[in-house]
Amino acid sequence: MLHVKQLSVGYEDASVVENIDFHVGKGEFFGILGPNGSGKTTLLKALSGILPHTAGTIQLNGKPLNEYSPKELAKLAAVLPQITSHSFSYRVKETVMLGRYPHQNGLFKSVSPLDEEIVHQALRQTGVEALQDRRLDELSGGEKQRVYLAQALAQEPKVILLDEPTNHLDLSYQKNLLELLKKQTKDQGLTVISIFHDLNLASLYCDRLIMLNKGETKIVDHPEEVLKEENIREVYDTEVHKQAHPQVAKPQIVILPEDSSAAEAAQPGEAFLHVTPEMITYRSPVHMKCMSSGVTGSGFGWYKNVVNRYVSPHYDCTDYRQDMINFLMENDLDPSFTVGMMTAVNLEDVAYDSYSMEGHSIFVVVTAGAGNAVDVTAAHEYPQELRPGTVNTWVFVNGRLSDEAFIEALVISTEAKVKAMQEQNVVDHRTGTLATGTPTDSILIASTHQGTTYPFAGSVTPLGRLIGKGVFETTKKAIESYRKRAGRS
Ligand SMILES: Nc1ncnc2c1ncn2[C@@H]1O[C@H](COP(=O)(O)OP(=O)(O)OP(=O)(O)O)[C@@H](O)[C@H]1O
Known part of the structure; x- marks a missing residue:
């Protein structure tokens, strides 16, 4: 589905990510990890065609990304950016309807019954149906996040690119959003590429992960390999302990705090x-x-x-x-x-x-x-x-x-x-x-x-x-x- 070869991307003269190689298959859930400033967003922007690459190739369905027209690309790929506090005063339903734009034809781009149906489905799936007449700038961060996800789903893309989709969501919505995306990978063959800061969520939901370190690839593999303690220690400069999830066959990472408490006398005995x-x-x-x-x-x-x-x-x-x-x-x-x-x-x-x-x-x-x-x-x-x-x-x-x-x-x-x-x-x-x-x-x-x-x-x-x-x-x-x-x- 998506093939990235020898990719370098940057701003002005400076390269930020270099020599990136990976591929993501149809229906795969692929995670991008790395510390702050390691180049995750830069890579995602290049994959979504927002930022031109300086070297290498990105092929989507066998065709170089830069050969797609914006409308063609929008039919294939949807992007859920990092949500900022700034937002326009559109209404929720209007915002989600914008996702239908690449599928609308003709001069006046009228809304068809199919568009209505798909928008309603997206509103329902993301749990924002009750908010559809509210203004976006009146919503909480988590609610906005779900509205933008609904917009991306309404676009009916083959690939969805997400920049930290769970960062404004409470525990239950984090789970709902990732379950929804996972279900779409299985039922619809949707390909998901998402940045994660939460290594444990990435481990639970992603089939494979890329871990970036200072703009370069540290490792691309399944979570069990990528989330090894030595990789995290080196890349994040943090001591962690890797353990099995108590219920599913996925690794989980816990931070080891500095031992600041003075050891009390604990010699067991009578x-x-x-x-x-x-x-x-x-x-x-x-x-x-x-x-x-x-x-x-x-x-x-x-x-x-x-x-x-x-x-x-x-x-x-x-x-x-x-x-x-x-x-x-x-x-x-x-x-x-x-x-x-x-x-x-x-x-x-x-x-x-x-x-x-x-x-x-x-x-x-x-x-x-x-x-x-x-x-x-x-x-x-x-x-x-x-x-x-x-x-x-x-x-x-x-x-x-x-x-x-x-x-x-x-x-x-x-x-x-x-x-x-x-x-x-x-x-x-x-x-x-x-x-x-x-x-x-x-x-x-x-x-x-x-x-x-x-x-x-x-x-x-x-x-x-x-x-x-x-x-x-x-x-x-x-x-x-x-x-x-x-x-x-
Ligand atoms: N528009 C820009 N112009 C110049 N440099 C930029 C620009 N955007 C990002 N950078 C730089 O590129 C590097 C990588 O940034 P990027 O946003 O890709 O990192 P990230 O891994 O997504 O970080 P975070 O986890 O903090 O979101 C950083 O050093 C950043 O300062």
């Missing part, structure tokens, strides 16, 4: 633990990055408190999440900052200890029961009941864990728990085989996110070895206490 018959509470002085299967605070997140709440073995689990939230609030613990678990084990039997080795340190807390133990390899043979977890394992690490280290810490903790159960000869009563856990065990790996960085935590690393030892010994102690009480030792 000092922050409080045990009562109703609950075990760990109140950390710092927010901890946690991975857990808690009732509240599950998955990855940042939390200050961890709670293991005692509930009766006959606890009705139907609305356990809301019940846990109520319980936390009654106890002055903010559910937004608390990982909450439940157990039917007597909390006096909790086992905990600190472990350190070669400058690495962890704190482990375990509550364990064996009555409901299960051999997971035979669990498929029997129905399992949803009962409060009986082996709840908390591992607090003094340091910064990478995602890989979190996963490895979880694996090591599970291996150590299974070994402890087997050593204690905990048996699945239905199969007579050694148990590996209980049906609703819960785990927390918490990282103070200060001090040493841990890229890994497998058993080949000192941290992994420490977790293996700590979870094994603490789980053993917890099972022993549980059994003593139950009179089964």
